[in-house]
Amino acid sequence: MSAPLASLKILDFSTLLPGPFASLLLADMGAEVLRIESPTRLDLLRVLPPHDGGVSASHAYLNRNKRSLALDLKQPEALDVIKRLLGDYDIVLEQFRPGVMERLGLGYEALKAINPKLIYVSITGYGQTGPYRDRAGHDINYLALAGLASYTGRADSGPLPLGMQVADVAGGSLHGVIGLLAAVIARQQTGQGTHLDVSMTDCAFSLNAMAGAGYLACGAEPDWEDQMLNGGSFYDYYRTRDGRWMSVGSLEPAFMRALCAALGCPELAAQGLSPKPDQQHALKEALRIEFERHDFAQLCEMFAGIDACVEPVLSLGEAVRHPQLQARRLVTQVPRGEGSTQAQMACPLKFSEDLPAPRHVGAALGQHTDEVLEELGLSPSKIADLRRAKVIL
Numbered sequence: 001m002s003a004p005l006a007s008l009k010i011l012d013f014s015t016l017l018p019g020p021f022a023s024l025l026l027a028d029m030g031a032e033v034l035r036i037e038s039p040t041r042l043d044l045l046r047v048l049p050p051h052d053g054g055v056s057a058s059h060a061y062l063n064r065n066k067r068s069l070a071l072d073l074k075q076p077e078a079l080d081v082i083k084r085l086l087g088d089y090d091i092v093l094e095q096f097r098p099g100v101m102e103r104l105g106l107g108y109e110a111l112k113a114i115n116p117k118l119i120y121v122s123i124t125g126y127g128q129t130g131p132y133r134d135r136a137g138h139d140i141n142y143l144a145l146a147g148l149a150s151y152t153g154r155a156d157s158g159p160l161p162l163g164m165q166v167a168d169v170a171g172g173s174l175h176g177v178i179g180l181l182a183a184v185i186a187r188q189q190t191g192q193g194t195h196l197d198v199s200m201t202d203c204a205f206s207l208n209a210m211a212g213a214g215y216l217a218c219g220a221e222p223d224w225e226d227q228m229l230n231g232g233s234f235y236d237y238y239r240t241r242d243g244r245w246m247s248v249g250s251l252e253p254a255f256m257r258a259l260c261a262a263l264g265c266p267e268l269a270a271q272g273l274s275p276k277p278d279q280q281h282a283l284k285e286a287l288r289i290e291f292e293r294h295d296f297a298q299l300c301e302m303f304a305g306i307d308a309c310v311e312p313v314l315s316l317g318e319a320v321r322h323p324q325l326q327a328r329r330l331v332t333q334v335p336r337g338e339g340s341t342q343a344q345m346a347c348p349l350k351f352s353e354d355l356p357a358p359r360h361v362g363a364a365l366g367q368h369t370d371e372v373l374e375e376l377g378l379s380p381s382k383i384a385d386l387r388r389a390k391v392i393l
Contacts (some may be wrong), residue, residue: 003030003356007182009088011036011168012066013106014095015043017165018123018172020062023093025177026209027065028347028355031073034372035063035083037365039070046365049354051365052342055361061344063362064334069373070393072110073104077391081108090193091119091180098124098133118193121185123172127199137201141166146204151211151222151230158224168195171203226277233280234287237313243283244296245313246303248287260309263290276277334358 008031012023014087015037027033034366037043045059052060069341071078092111101107108120125142126132143149143166144159153159172278179196187193205212213226214220225231229253237245250259256272296312312318319325322325332346335358342361349355369392373383386392 004351005193006030006032008032008090008091009021010034010093011082011085011089012093013101014093014123016045016095017062018168018176019093020045021169021173022121022123023066023182024062024064024162025173025349026180026348028358029349030356032089033066034085034368035066035068035363036073037070038367039072039390042365053336055336057342060334060336060342060361064344066363067372068363068366069369071369072105072391075389076390077386079105081373081376081386081391082111083136084385085372086111086115086118089114090117091184092122092175093121095123097136098122098205112193112195116193117187117191119180119187119196120193121176121180121183121196121198123176123198123200125199125274126201128197132201138169139165139200141292142171142201142204144292146201147208147212148204148378150207150226151224153224154231155223166207167204168205171200175203178215178244222304232277234284236284238288238291240294241298242295246291246296246299247311247313249309251309255307255309259310262302262306262308262310263287265290299313333362334361336361369393 005026009025010023010026010031012019012033012035013325014020014023023031023033023035030318037167041061044057045062048056048058050057069081071081073082075077087225092106094106102110108118108122111120112118119294122128124133125137126135140149140161140203143162145153146167148157148166176196176198179198183194183196206257208215210229211220215222222230227233229235235249235251237247238308239245243305249261250256250272253269253273257266257269260266260272267288268283268286271279271286274280274283287332299310300312314322320331325331330348332342336342337360343359344358346358347355370383373392374384375378383392
């Protein structure tokens with residue numbers, strides 16, 4: 001198929017995870033993404049382990065299908081290069097703290113004066129306004145301030161550090177892509193660009209979909225293990241006899257009956273339908289005992305042919321080999337040069353026709369510098385001058 005976002009050209013100033021994951025989705029769907037990277041300040045993602053052939057696997061994945069231009073933004077000549085690029089690239093994605101791009105002469109108002117149709121997406125921890133606008137933070141901090149951590153955990157041990165970055169990805173990356181594409185549609189109608197202010201804390205706060213609605217409308221303050229879906233009911237994980245885990249989400253009556261019948265205790269089903277906390281706790285304890293009677297493989301076989309909303313907790317290796325994920329083609333081979341490929345997670349978005357195959361893994365720092373500058377009409381001697389002045393790598 002023709003790539004759905006092939007008409008978009010994006011200058012990506014972001015590093016680490018939120019911005020790069022957003023531009024990965026855009027690049028996978030066909031957008032031309034040009035990373036503007038510092039030749040003097042290394043993106044930590046480039047050295048993050050584990051490494052494959054000396055290259056960070058995370059960097060190779062998050063920056064596939066993107067070109068790299070190594071440009072020292074602190075030098076005046078770099079600003080001239082960016083201005084030239086804005087004649088062709090009319091979307092900017094940046095992830096600096098508020099004010100940094102302005103000090104570099106690359107803020108929204110300055111670039112909008114060059115291209116009024118510019119869409120400018122800023123992803124930050126706390127947003128462009130408010131008392132925390134200049135404060136440092138990470139995913140765990142955004143989840144804490146957004147209230148999510150206050151009821152995601154165990155009553156006897158408190159909040160849990162999650163294995164994936166919810167505020168970074170579900171907050172910053174995905175909301176950034178949604179807003180960017182909405183701005184593109186609006187520009188098609190009005191001819192005007194916009195500045196999109198994406199706060200990871202704001203977006204994480206909005207993920208309190210049910211608990212937040214309950215608190216604001218009814219004053220119901222959630223706590224650890226006191227909600228139907230956060231461990232306050234049988235909806236939970238259960239250890240097997242051999243130390244593995246199973247997930248149980250049998251909320252509907254038919255699924256609850258199937259669960260209890262499979263475990264050989266159909267009489268427990270009535271407790272699963274009760275909203276009373278004491279009955280829920282009793283059921284949870286009874287299920288804990290039943291699951292610990294069986295080994296993991298035995299339980300997997302037991303529930304494989306039953307619709308009971310019971311599934312095994314898989315390792316990443318097991319997930320990759322699972323027939324459902326294989327059928328959905330969620331792993332792809334991406335070219336990395338010299339005829340070799342690297343296995344990576346595929347774009348999860350499915351169109352009626354397949355997206356174009358991935359073009360290449362994340363580029364080496366400044367790999368496309370000369371190519372991009374030549375496209376802008378710079379002569380070989382001018383490019384050599386910029387390199388001698390250390391404007392480019």
